[in-house]
Every structure is written in structure tokens, then in C-alpha cells.
Amino acid sequence: MPKEKADPMLIAQLSDCHVSVPGEEFSNLYHTADRLTAAVRHVNESVNVPDLVFLTGDLVNSGLVAEYELLREIIAEFKFPTYLLAGNHDDRDNLRQVFPDHDYLPRHGHLRYVVDGWPLKLICLDTNLPGKPQGLLGPEQLKWLDAELAAETRRRVIVFLHHPPFATGLVSMDGMGLVDAKAFAEVIGRHAHIERVLCGHLHRSIQRLMAGTLVQTCPSTSHQVQLLLGEKNELATVKEPPEYLLHYWHDTDGLVTHSDYIRDYTVAWNVKDGVQD
Ligand SMILES: [Fe+2]
Ligand SMILES: [Fe+2]
Numbered sequence: 001m002p003k004e005k006a007d008p009m010l011i012a013q014l015s016d017c018h019v020s021v022p023g024e025e026f027s028n029l030y031h032t033a034d035r036l037t038a039a040v041r042h043v044n045e046s047v048n049v050p051d052l053v054f055l056t057g058d059l060v061n062s063g064l065v066a067e068y069e070l071l072r073e074i075i076a077e078f079k080f081p082t083y084l085l086a087g088n089h090d091d092r093d094n095l096r097q098v099f100p101d102h103d104y105l106p107r108h109g110h111l112r113y114v115v116d117g118w119p120l121k122l123i124c125l126d127t128n129l130p131g132k133p134q135g136l137l138g139p140e141q142l143k144w145l146d147a148e149l150a151a152e153t154r155r156r157v158i159v160f161l162h163h164p165p166f167a168t169g170l171v172s173m174d175g176m177g178l179v180d181a182k183a184f185a186e187v188i189g190r191h192a193h194i195e196r197v198l199c200g201h202l203h204r205s206i207q208r209l210m211a212g213t214l215v216q217t218c219p220s221t222s223h224q225v226q227l228l229l230g231e232k233n234e235l236a237t238v239k240e241p242p243e244y245l246l247h248y249w250h251d252t253d254g255l256v257t258h259s260d261y262i263r264d265y266t267v268a269w270n271v272k273d274g275v276q277d
Contacts, residue, residue, distance in 0.1 A: 002117035009119055009249040011158075012043050012050035012080070015200030016220035018089060019071045020061040032061065032222040033070055035242050035262070039221040040077045042262045048246055052115070053080050054124070056200035056218055057087025057162030059095065068098035086111045086128040087162035087200060088135060088176065110141050114148060120195065120249055121152045125161040133176035135163030135201070142180070142187050149191040156195040158247075158255070159188070164199040164217050166208050172235035173202055173225060185211040195255045196247070205243070205259055219243035221262060 017036045020027035027033060043050065055075070060067035075082055084102060086092050096105050104113045115122035125145065127135030137145075149157060165181035165188075167174045178184065188194055189211035197215040203225040207216040224240040242262040249255050267276050 007119065008251075010048060010050045011122075011247040011249070012053045013056055013160075013198055013218045013245040013247060014039055014043070014053065014221050015056040015218040015244070016058040016087070016203050016222065017055060017071070018058050018061040018220070018222050019067050019074065021064070021066050021070055024061075026061045030223045030237075033074060035222045036071070036074050037077075039242060039244060039262045040074060042260075043244070044077065044079050046260070048260070050080050050246065051118070052122075053078055053082045054122075054160055054198075055082065055084050056160055056198065057085045057127070058089040058200060058220075059084060059087065061089055063089060063091030063094055065094050065098060068094055072098055083115060083122075083124060084111075085124050085160055085162055085200075086126045088128060088133045090128055091130075092126065092128055110138070112141055112144060119155060119251065120255075121148075121155045121157045123148055123157060123159045125159065127161050127163040127178060129179070135161075135176075135178040137161070137178070137180050137184055139183075142183055145184075146187045146190065149187070149194070152193065156193050156254075157191070158195055159197045160199075161197070162200050164201060164206070164208075164215060165197070166210055166215060168202060168204075168206050168208075168217075169229040170202065170204070170225060170227070171231065171233045172228075175233070176201075188213060195249075196257075198245075198247070203237070205245070216245075216257065218245045219259070 018032045110126040129136040163178040165184045194213040199217045202217040203220040223237045226236040246258045
């Protein structure tokens, strides 16, 4: 149930699940479906109970209907309302075809929408540029964003989009960036009430102040991109743990972000019992 303005609120952000059907090369390499299944179980069983879950793009690896059907099966286990964003690996028409009951998704055009009824206004954008790894919002969507931001006079706002609007220093990934990042930054810079811009795509946790707000990226539920800063234009993935973000909102303290590994870490020590086995 939506909460009153004074109540704390917890948002789980999972990203870049890249679900692939069993037997496919990508699935064999990363076991993406199994890892998302583990992520859903982890979030469901965590002591930190989210109010909402956002999956910030690259939901599946090849945009296939069969992949979305598998994704649908996996995320049906979530105990929390779940919202989907498109990334560069997604196919917007196949996505909406397999999720007709996710009625916040527009039936035509960009998969952009507002989630309302919460202490924060939550705006989700669609950066999918069919056939390309880069992202594009386009003038119409930027105009819509500007109007949605201007219309909100009471609450602070989170903007979700797959491609981060800044160069990260990971050269290979920056080549697959948001084409109209400058135009996006101009819109963001016009509004003082944006609490955070939350992205995926980088398969790492990265932050940057930009246009008067904090922009950050969420790691993948599956595989991470190697931290390789500088001139080297090489793309590699590493076996760093699957991870997701928890954004904790409190009216007086603002939005505080925690990262949580999707792995069964047991308690090493606590006040009550001391050292654990
Ligand atoms: Fe990705
Ligand atoms: Fe991506």
C-alpha cells in the first residue's frame, strides 16, 4: 500500500538481469536466469523489506519473447510491486506483449511512465534505441519529462533510466552511452527538486554529481564489468558478486542508498552472542 508522506520508504533497484533461455551461450556463461531467481529469493527473504522494486533495464539479453516469458516466471515470485524499464538489450514491443498486466507500460511508443501515490514522485524513462547499444531519449520524451517535473510542486523526484547521462571513464562502456545526455542534463538542471537520477547499464556502482543532483548506477544481478579506467578500450566481465541497491527514503533525512550483495553472508559477530561460527 502507498505510504503517507511522513513514513519511511524503501526502494529496491535491481538491474541488468540479461535473462537468457537455458542452453543459449549467454545463459551457459553467466547463468543469468538462475542468478535473477537467487536475487528474487534474496530480496523476498531479506530483513530489509522494500515497498517497491525497480528493474532498470537490460531485463533480458536478446529481446526475445521466450526470454521475457522466462523473466515473467522468475519475477512473478516477487512479493512486492515490480516495475520494468527498457535497456539497450530489450525489445519494447516484445516486452509489452509479454507483460500486458503491467498496465503502467504505455501500449505505444516509449515505455515511459510515472509511479504515483508515494512520498516521492517516481519517473521512469525509456532509452532504448532499437538495434544500437547506445541510448536515446529523444525530444518528445525530454519534453514529457520536463512537463512531469514542472507539474510536481510538492514532492521530491527520482528519475530512473537505463543509460547513465555521463562519461564514466570506462571507455568501452562510454562508447555505448546516452546520445542526448547533454539535452537530458539541461532538463534536469532546470528543476531543483530532483533527489536522485538512478541508472543501470554499467554493471558497476558509480556516482557523479550532475546538473544539481546525484546520478548513480546500479550493479548487475548477474555479471559485473571489469573496472578498467583510462584509455584502454577493452570490455571484459568479472566474477564480482551479484549486487543490488536499496534506496531508503525518510522525509527528514532524504534518500540514503545502500548496496547489498546477493549472496548468503552469515553474521560474523553480534552484540547478543559475540563471535559466530
Ligand atoms: Fe547490461
Ligand atoms: Fe545496457
